[in-house]
Amino acid sequence: MASSKVVAEYAKSGRSMCKTCNNKIDANALRLGAVTNRGYDMTTWHHLSCFPLDSESVSSAEAIDGFSSLKNDDQETLMKLLDESARTGEKAAIGDADAVKGTKERISKRSKVTKKDDDDLASSKVVAEYAKSGRSTCKKCDNKIDANTLRLGAVTRDKRGYDVTKWHHLSCFPMDSELVSSTEAIDGFSSLKNGDQETLTKLLDGSARPGEKAAIGDGDAVKGTKERISKRSKVAIGDEDAVKGTKERISKRSKLSAPTEGTELDVSFSISDIQSKYKDATLLPKWKAFRTVIFLEQDDGLQDSGKIAAFDFDGCLVNTSVKKIGPDAWSLMYPSIPEKLQSLYNEGYKLVIFTNESNIDRWKNKRQVAVDSKIGRLTNFIKLVKVPMQVFIACGIGKSGGQAEDPFRKPNPGMWHLMDQHFNSGVSIDMDQSFYVGDAAGREKDHSDADIKFAQAIGLKFYDPEEYFKV
Numbered sequence: 001m002a003s004s005k006v007v008a009e010y011a012k013s014g015r016s017m018c019k020t021c022n023n024k025i026d027a028n029a030l031r032l033g034a035v036t037n038r039g040y041d042m043t044t045w046h047h048l049s050c051f052p053l054d055s056e057s058v059s060s061a062e063a064i065d066g067f068s069s070l071k072n073d074d075q076e077t078l079m080k081l082l083d084e085s086a087r088t089g090e091k092a093a094i095g096d097a098d099a100v101k102g103t104k105e106r107i108s109k110r111s112k113v114t115k116k117d118d119d120d121l122a123s124s125k126v127v128a129e130y131a132k133s134g135r136s137t138c139k140k141c142d143n144k145i146d147a148n149t150l151r152l153g154a155v156t157r158d159k160r161g162y163d164v165t166k167w168h169h170l171s172c173f174p175m176d177s178e179l180v181s182s183t184e185a186i187d188g189f190s191s192l193k194n195g196d197q198e199t200l201t202k203l204l205d206g207s208a209r210p211g212e213k214a215a216i217g218d219g220d221a222v223k224g225t226k227e228r229i230s231k232r233s234k235v236a237i238g239d240e241d242a243v244k245g246t247k248e249r250i251s252k253r254s255k256l257s258a259p260t261e262g263t264e265l266d267v268s269f270s271i272s273d274i275q276s277k278y279k280d281a282t283l284l285p286k287w288k289a290f291r292t293v294i295f296l297e298q299d300d301g302l303q304d305s306g307k308i309a310a311f312d313f314d315g316c317l318v319n320t321s322v323k324k325i326g327p328d329a330w331s332l333m334y335p336s337i338p339e340k341l342q343s344l345y346n347e348g349y350k351l352v353i354f355t356n357e358s359n360i361d362r363w364k365n366k367r368q369v370a371v372d373s374k375i376g377r378l379t380n381f382i383k384l385v386k387v388p389m390q391v392f393i394a395c396g397i398g399k400s401g402g403q404a405e406d407p408f409r410k411p412n413p414g415m416w417h418l419m420d421q422h423f424n425s426g427v428s429i430d431m432d433q434s435f436y437v438g439d440a441a442g443r444e445k446d447h448s449d450a451d452i453k454f455a456q457a458i459g460l461k462f463y464d465p466e467e468y469f470k471v
Contacts, residue, residue: 006051006058007033007043007065008078015303015348017427020050030074032064042298044425053081126173126180127153127165127187128200135428137421140172150196152186175203269422278360278395281371284379292361292396293408293415294371296378297423301388304425305350309341310416312438312451313355316465318381325369327376334469338385350424351389353378354415354436356450360395392419410440411453435461437468 014027025031025045032051033043061067061079070078134147145151145167152173153165173180183189183201192200269290276282278289287296314320317337318330332338341351355378359370374393382389392415396406408414420429438451441464455462 005035005065006063007035008070008074009033009066011045013303013348015305015427016045017304017425018047018050019044020046020052023047030070035065048077048081058082125155125187126185127155128192129153129188131167133428135431136167138169138172139166140168143169145169150192170199170203180204269418278371279367281360281368283371284375287375290418291408292394292406293418294360294375294393294395295418295423296389296391299382299388299390302390303348303350303388304427305348306427306430306433307347307349308352308419308429308434309344309349310352310354310434310436310460312410312436312440313353313378313381315439315447316437316451317353318377320377325373327373327380329373330377330381332384333465336469338387340469341385341387341389345387351387352419353389353391354394354410354454355392356394356410358395358397358409360393361397390419390423410450411457413454413457416454416458431459435463437463437465439465 009031010028011025011031012027014024016025016031017023018025018031025047030048031045032048033045034051035043058064061075061082064078067075067078129151131145131147131149131151134144136145136151137143138145138151150170151167152170153167154173155165180186183197183204186200189197189200273290275289278294283289283294286298287294289295311317315333317333319333320330344351355374357370357374360367360374363370378391378393382391392408394406394409394415396409398405398409405412406414408418436451436455436458438454440446440448440451441462442449442452443464452462
């Protein structure tokens with residue numbers, strides 16, 4: 001964290017999540033953030049008691065942005081936490097009750113954080129539990145883990161000071177890794193059902209040959225694994241009852257792949273893949289590029305959320321013409337849009353725009369013009385409605401001339417999964433409350449059905465603009 005700066009403020013809502021203990025930060029609670037610049041500023045928030053105040057970034061209270069605007073009691077608490085006498089493991093106990101309320105219970109239940117040397121930061125532990133919802137994704141096969149299904153997680157201590165858990169289906173977890181020497185090495189093992197304890201014990205037993213591990217145990221332990229493993233790890237199971245309904249689930253859930261049979265996108269992602277230019281076109285500040293996507297990742301005031309209100313842009317939020325270009329060549333589609341978006345934001349939704357713009361790739365000699373026109377329109381729209389938004393622009397061209405279709409271009413769900421997996425701070429999305437609005441609904445007057453198919457590929461409720469904005 002030495003390359004970061006630290007900010008202190010009172011949480012504007014109850015939607016941010018502590019990066020150490022993975023619990024919500026209550027509205028108006030004092031929170032500390034580590035702001036790291038990766039070509040754009042990214043803030044990771046923590047409870048006061050969870051923040052690693054012994055890092056080089058916090059040499060004194062004066063090094064914390066926003067310190068002077070805090071209440072006197074909170075200023076005193078921070079100064080005590082920074083005092084040399086409080087740097088030996090007693091930090092969480094210092095300060096008034098409000099500053100550390102509930103921290104001990106949260107940490108004992110979630111992250112069980114202990115002090116370690118830097119050499120231990122890369123080590124992992126394994127946890128077992130029943131999935132609390134159906135929104136987690138297996139890190140091996142990329143498919144959802146059903147609610148109440150037994151899942152295993154590899155918990156790694158990040159160098160920035162918080163735990164990261166990578167969940168797996170039971171059959172997808174690398175049981176032969178050094179992490180799992182015995183059942184005693186699995187946190188939560190004692191709380192499992194007897195049948196699941198036996199299954200795990202057998203999987204770890206040396207008599208279970210590597211290719212047969214997934215076949216051991218009762219049907220509940222391996223439910224739905226045949227289809228996943230046949231595509232990924234090629235483990236034979238053979239019990240048809242265990243895979244009943246798997247094909248239907250997978251067909252309804254997209255795997256960040258093009259609909260074309262047999263095509264699948266490698267979505268490996270790292271910060272080094274993010275560029276400040278799209279091919280030969282320079283992007284405005286705060287706009288970045290990843291593969292064939294241009295995105296506005298962190299609009300001022302944007303809050304990650306489990307509730308997503310997603311929209312198409314052209315023909316949905318704004319009226320544009322293919323014959324006109326430029327950042328001002330648009331008009332508001334419906335008068336009710338600003339009020340509607342502001343209401344959604346106040347209700348805790350994160351607003352996201354997913355829009356196609358193939359001209360950016362097609363206009364090779366005028367790519368900069370196409371980029372400036374599209375980004376300019378989006379920027380001016382956001383200023384008009386006065387609501388922070390996240391934006392993803394798919395620049396690729398549709399399937400033609402033998403060229404593979406861009407998996408980020410709607411109706412393919414690539415942009416959604418990019419947002420979900422990498423640009424929502426790990427917050428699980430509530431699909432029942434989230435929705436998508438678009439004008440390409442396959443009606444007689446519509447230019448295509450890309451928007452409604454985009455929503456269907458993801459599993460989102462779909463509205464056309466006239467319906468949603470009540471025209």
